[in-house]
Amino acid sequence: MDNNFKSLTLKNIKKEFPGVLALDDVSLEAKAGSVHALMGENGAGKSTLIKILAGAYNKDQGRILFDDKEVNIDNPNDSLNLGIKVVYQEIALIPEFTVGENIFLEKFPVNSLGIVNWKKLYNDCNNLLKKIGFNLNVREKVANLSISEQQIVEIARAIFQNASVVVMDEPTSSLTPNEIEKLFEVIENLKKNNIAIIYITHKIDEIFKIANEVTVLRDGKLISHRDIKDTSEEILIQDMVGRKVEQKFDRPVKSFDKVLMNINNISTKSKLKDISFNLYKGEILGFFGLMGAGRTELAKAIYGYDNISNGSIDIDGQTLKKFNTQTMVKNGVGYVTEDRKGEGIIKDMNLRENMSLPSLEIFEKLFTINKNKEKKISNEYIDKFEVKTPSSERLITLLSGGNQQKILLSRWLIRNLKIIILDEPTRGVDIGAKTEILRLINDLAKDGLSVILMTSEMNDLLTLSDRIIVMAGGKISKEFDRNEATQEEIFKASVI
Amino acid sequence: MSKFFQKNETILFLILLLLLVFLSFYNPQFYSIQNINSILRSSSTVMIVAFGMTILLTSGEVDLSVGALLSFVTVIVMDVINISGSLFLGFFSVFIFCFLIGLINGLVRTVLNVNSLIGTLAMMLILQGSVYIYSMAAIYNTHLIPAFTFIGQGFVYNVPMPVIIMLVILPIFVFLLNYTRYGRYFTAIGSNPFSSNLSGINNNRYKLIGFIITSLLVGIAGIILASLMDTGQQGSAKGFELIVIAAVLLGGTSFKGGSGTILGTILGILILKVIDNGIILMSIPQEFQLVVPGVILILAVYFDTLRKEKNG
Amino acid sequence: MNYIQKYLARGEVALGIIFLIVFVFFSFASEYFFTLRNIMNVSGQLSIILIASIGFAVLLIAGEVDISIGSLLAFVAIPLIQVMNFTESVTLGIIVCLLFGAMIGLVNGFLTVYLGISSLIVTLGMLFILRGAVYLYTGQRPISDELYSDFFFYIGNGKFMGVLPYAAIIAIIILVTFIYIMNNTSYGRKLYAIGGNAEVARLAGYNIKLIKLSAFVICSVLSSISAILLASRIGSANHVAGDLFEFQVVAAVVLGGVSLVGGIGTLTGAALGVLILAVISNGLGMLNVESQWQMVVNGIIIILAVGFDEIKRRKN
């Protein structure tokens, strides 16, 4: 917006959510014409930081300087007026709108009567897309686009007008290698146009291709800020995880013999193609995949939440072709969702009720729920997992994310379970709770429970899994045994 | 103590108490047995249906066809008993009919996936029309079976029969919502349908049951109303659905599902009915029977929203 | 081929075909139906519900709902007729009537948007309050139009060149204007965006509260225009006017494919929904079918149309 723009600086930013200190004294400077990479595990505070930049959250403390002048970002409008444009990780588009409309969502080209100049809108859009080398029908509804095309629309929207700072949150997570190359060209172009870029990614190789400097966050704290020349993959990983990848748990390599579940050629209409694998008793089977690889879809298909179009599942010698969540729960399968707020907790219920929901028959006598027994058992689990709460009668919404997650895990553990599917069990969970949850998973497997563990946290994946299956594009791309898996190999398999 | 005041029921109870004190100052007749019986009797049909509506709203659904069904039931029960001379057959056909209507409402919601606001609105139109296709004329009591008259008009130890019927049904629903897993399921389904499905609960089955229960309760209320009017009257119970829904919402059940208590519903109905009664006792223009509940509804839900925001 | 399929998949096209079938059926079934006079009559008759449906659809698209419009119809007619009777000015009456409508829209919108009460609850309460206020003020006696002006009579009853009802002209102008606004102005697109995904709209810097508030006002003001047409047609401010009107509007708009969750649907669709129900009602009347059958037919059509639409949507 301003050709003389020099830099955007965040100073000593602090942001607290109930129970979690999301950002603690974080500073960051984005310089015009340069790419500042921001790294960190899930939950390190990157998303919170960009939401503050976008005006979606308000900071608790700290200052934001635009060209050395202090500015307020109280709402999205303030942010947009400064030329801060964000490409969100979750697709933030209006599905019923066309590509062109979505790109111009902020400000439609209008005349003085507020009438949209469609010709100009679509022409400009076409030109923009052509310029940055992507080929999309600008009049197509976004709902009809693939995920990667939608991501391109997001990127195009952020850069098409008046940007001074472009924030990209995992922009390549669902792009093809070809598209990623083009995106990097776009970024080079932005640099030339004196625009500052904050680039968030998990993919270390990307950073060395495009970034000028890199900042690492961990658990809401600023860990390091280095020039790209002064760093290496090793150092960055160390900064992110805080230590070299190491064994946190006592989980020796061993072989399993009793197959508990066979997944035979499962496909779904939307995503999954021909997936087969076995799950052994007492095994932790890790799944890795980048966004859009189909992990969550697989979990939901196995669990009977989404219909499968093909294939079957054998559990305990029983072959299932048509099944739903009830079938799976009856067969001793449990599922903990990645979307705790949307699909996990029941906000109108207390801890006890949330915990006992799938297992009420255990507490039943003559159609009556024995609330004392229910309280007793839920208190046992509250104690066992050190859930921080005054009582089991507290509304679940009043707990922190980590404690909520412990309750959701307990939801399944109070019943007789054979298999548990965990989808990002440590996402949005503070570090203390995280370690406890991981230890718990390990203990459960030792007791003979089979665990399907889907996580993007490489460290957890490597230290806990007996086998690791890597997914890409709705298919299984590679399978590793515990002793042969390395970070690099897994990454490589996931970007095929 | 502060927890006690945070409860919606407490606030409703205080409102009710204020009303009762105010009215008793104004008119000493208010506390006569007769007047209390009159309030309770006219509350009981609303309450019986509201028990079902509480379940439905808790599970995130609504049934607008209850009023139309209620007047249809009065016609059916009177007609069948007139023809057959058998109370059993009369009640039986009512419950079969109500079961079918509830089933259709539920299937339209769960199979056709039509928003229940629209589906039951359409059912309301269908019932309002077809009751006249069933019979243009009101059906009068020609069977003269005393037991039938007793249902709506009788007393047991000075307590009106409809109140007794309501009191028999009440504990079933208190039990159902608070002490059985089904109550939990309805709350879970309304509060977070994804989560409840992922917990192995068949959302659609319980929604279907909710619609059927509500319709069956309308059947009971319809039999009482028919006895009270001594007539099967098409077009009776006008606006009944709105009163039931308003009372349940006033009682703290959320329109978005998830939270609802029978106690709240009962208090909601009593408040509305005491206001109605007070307006007649005080000889205030009866038009206020429309205005006052409207204001109270908005205020009650507003306070509820405020309180929920405070709780995060 | 692909293009044709895509075209047919559009909700409005399916509705248009249903409309044509209904229309052709009645043309053959009744000798009176397909006459210029009848078609012009129907077009005048449906304009009242059409205008209110446009406002209602705009609000639904923005993700909110107003079920108080039936009571509003009766309520705002009172200032209209009273001002006309006192000042002998139709224009003044209309202005005051529209102002009252706008005020009610502001109140509904304020309670919903700024106090955060669900619009369904707010307007359910408003439904009771306005109807009660009408009963109280009028003592349940209609207030007659004593001015008896030709101008006011012609608004709802007159026909341009003796053929096309003025009411229909007003409705068509409003419909075309709002179709244009919804499709071609940034304001209209913002309404869609807000109803489609409020969070995205917020991040795009929209003033969601203000825009939603304006949608409430649009809904109430358009309903007030319906109220003026109705008052002209019944020559009075009538306490029974608009009873169950909100249900008719909801049915027509939803039949027209406007989603109750917001962001989805078009005014063309809503208008077709109104058209279909109006033609069925008129046609059955021309065939001497009792009105109770009309209710049953309407109920079944709504369930089937919405159910069909949902199934189609789920398939995609």
Place this chain on the structure above:
Amino acid sequence: MKIVSWFLAAVITLSLAFSVSANPKRIGYIVNYGTHEWYQNVIFGLQSRADELGIELEVMDANLDINKQTQQAEDFMTKGVDVLMMTPVNEEGVVPILRKAKADGTPVVLEGNPAKGMTTLFAICDYDAGFKAGDAVGRILVSRGESEARVMDVGLPLLSATVLRSLGFMEALAQHVNAVKVHELDGSGMIDSSVEVASAALAADSNINVIYGINDGSALGGLQAWRAAGLPEDDLVVAGTGSEGLAFLNEMTKEGTPYLVEAAMFPEGVGYTGMNLAVDLFNGVDVPEHKVTPTLALTVHNFAKYYDFDKAGQKRAINFENVANIPTETKCTKYASDL
């Protein structure tokens, strides 16, 4: 003999043919609330006379929707009926229709209440009907040796017609005994709301010996509330209004019922008279502005003269001739304008 009968038949046929040619062919009637029993019987009367005269009668039901009634009037004019008959949802609301019909050249006959711009009207006299019932109740009270009537009036205070009924009833009653109106209620004319408001009123004060209902639903609702309150029926007198349908006949013929008087308005007779009026208007015969239809206080002793009541079959058949012979006012004693 054969020739005579042939001749007679020819005369009858000819005269019929003649009369048919002078009559309207099609008449449209818009009823305000067609599902109500009273109006079903009005329609029965209209149809009976229309059949006799060979007129095609079409009926539409506005179902209390004033907007719909306006549309239906337009629809009838589009269909080109010879006479338009209507019972207005309310009188103020039909003024524009009358104006339109005049422009269209369609003659209009109203039922019920006068409206601005109308030509002719057929209706009962509400005040007189109430008066006749009050008179009958007064006589009963006197015969029982009572000197005071304490009345619960289950009324509809917001309709002038029903207010006139209540007024007539009370004024007639006052001619016999000391008449006190203890409760003045709004039962909406519906049995269920009447039960509700009467219950509340009786709870406040049940020292009542007369219940008057402005229609049958109101009277029965009042009586049902009395019964549901468990009050003794021995000294009570209930009077209803309308002879709408079977309700009063069912109740009145019960053993020991307090429902003793019905202000009968003979809806079938109303319809019958109305059809004659429509034919007269069409034929250009001079018609009165208000054609009064007969009313009478019916009791268990005299109803059989006018109604043949089949209790088992739930049917009633009116005796049009006897109803027509009831002496009828040429003008009502009081109109809405007198209130």
